[in-house]
Amino acid sequence: MNDTIRLLKNLVVLALVGVGVYLVYYFFFRDTPEEELRIDDTPIHIESIRSIAEISVVNYKDEVVMDSVIRHRGNSTWTWLDSRKMFDKYLNSNIKRRLTIIVRGEVRFGVDLSETNFKIRQTADSIFIDLPKPKVLDVVVSPSRTEVFQEQGKWSDRERKTLEVKAKDKLVKNAQQLDLHEKTEKNIRRLMNQMIRTEKEVIISFDK
């Protein structure tokens, strides 16, 4: 009976200690997520200016989810002395760290005429326009379109960048799977025909 009372007393003390530690952490050490810190007002600097001539005619908009998971290695007996590892092992699929980001982006297809790499020839009844091969002109991504869905553990910038680069590559791969080059050529033909007012037949061809 005495043992039971002592156990209950100890449990109450433990609960009070736990609450005390949590309150100290909550008020003194926690970095409140709702607190939005503002960056200093620093000027922008123009690093380069370039004249280009890119005609974009197809816009592919998509979102990709990139997930990176690091699991605990080995089956050390030390796991029993580390409650965090125990939690990860038995309640968290042995996951040590996890970073999941959602990247919303756009892939633009078109032709790049920046090098004046197009030719126009004319005959009595036709105009021939030779254009370069259509390609991906832009992969539009930015922090405002990227969301950290979950971040567990400490992640380095290098690891985050690797995930972002993979996301960009996946956006392009998804777009290319739709075979949008044909649609791009069709749209360029349509756009050129709108821009050219002539009685002659306009024949547009693309480099292979």
Added chain:
Amino acid sequence: MKYTLAIFLMSILVLSSCGEETKEPPKADIYEVKNIGLLSTSEYTIGKIIKLSDPPEWYKVGDRKILMSCKAKIKAGVDLKKIKEGDISVNGNTITIVLPPAEITSFTMDPKLTHTEMESVSGFRQGFSQNEKYKYMRQAEASIRSDMRDTKILEDAEDNAATFLTDFYEQMGYEKVIVIHQKEEAKDE
């Protein structure tokens, strides 16, 4: 003795195993393919330093500082789909084209060009998480978007569009090419 041991083990479990269970990543939304007609004629690369200090407060022991650098690639040009039927007119060997006002056609912040230059954490503070760094990058993006209005990117885009179209139509045999830029309509506040 065994109760003490049990309480010791439980206390370790309670105090240090407040782990967060991982969530399964969401499914991505469906894609969208849209026909556009943008002629981008000017490209600016703009850099910005992201500077932030998170000083100590009575309830925060220690401070945090971070210095990051980022770059944005911005393209500007004209939307050729906004050209209406009457905007292109031909009179003999002269062609006149009325172009819509220049606009920003793309804004990209390449993750490869964003770097943490310095990070300092003291006291009992936690380091900067990637989620926090994204928040600061978003603020930097908003700042670049706002400040780039003071650059000449739109004027350059209009001038370059006129140069490109003049060259294009001259190659088609027109002797005189007149490019007129429509002024942007004043927006109501």
